[in-house]
Amino acid sequence: MSGWVRVAGLGPGDAALVTPEVTAALAEATDVLGYVPYVGRVAPRAGLVLHPSDNREEIARAHHAIDLALAGRRAVIVSSGDPGVFAMAAALFEALEARPEAQALDIRILPGITAMLAAAARAGAPLGHDFCAINLSDNLKPWSEVERRLRHAARGGFAMAFYNPRSRARPDGFARALAILREECEPARLILFARAVSTPDEELQTLPLSDATPDMADMRTLVIVGNEDTRQVGRWLYSPRKVAP
Ligand code: SAH
Secondary structure, three states, X not given: OOOEEEEEEOEOOOHHHOOHHHHHHHHHOOEEEEEHHHHOOOOOOOOOEEEEEOOOOHHHHHHHHXXXXXXXXXXXXXXXXXXXXXXXXXXXXHHHHOOHHHOOOEEEEEOOOOXXXXXXXXXXXXXXXXXXXXXXXXXXXXXXXXXXXXXXXXXXXXXXEXXXXXXXXXXXXXXXXXXXXXXXXXXXXXXXEEEOOOOOOOEEEEEEXXXXXXXXXXXXXXXXXXXXXXXXXXXXXXXXOXXXX
């Protein structure tokens, strides 16, 4: 029997936002690997081995999945949201670079609904024009690089989606990000805090940048800063499709 690896996105939380393709892969899997809370979202069944692990163990997890597939097993690595967005798909290819014997393996990345798109849809259409996504965690890149990209994105006129606004290791990071945004953007610029989107804990809050405080974000929050045209219509937030010449 030939083994395979799938890297699957479980979406932002709601089971209705898991794609049928991901559901089918999980039904065929012999092994599911991933960060503890994500593996916890997969229903146990006879014949399925669950391998929950810590969130700092991405590379070890990727090698484990490769080993399982080489042994003929069907391994699904699960991520929240989309596996290609600040998640396990890149970690798998990083591991694969060191494993020439595994490079012919049957590997597929199964997309999911990333937090940014789920949050934007809840709020309206804040990403209706050009936008970018930035990971505010400095685990894998120096803070100076986070800061540089933040300034360039703001100066480039993009709406910006921020993942990992707060990390336990660096509780003051988001305060520094807000300070930079205040230097680069006007005080009335709209900012959205979307917490635990599509779960029972969901909370959304839109306010001007001048009123935002660091404690409005935590590890379960996706932050969107609009571009200078982003505005509110009724209870919705949107970025118009046209940009003035
Ligand atoms: N691969 C994931 C992102 C992993 S990084 C994806 O595509 O969504 C983890 C960060 O994603 C969190 O710190 C938070 O910023 C964001 N996030 C994940 N799920 C979320 C949700 N349901 N609501 C709001 N933000 C979420």
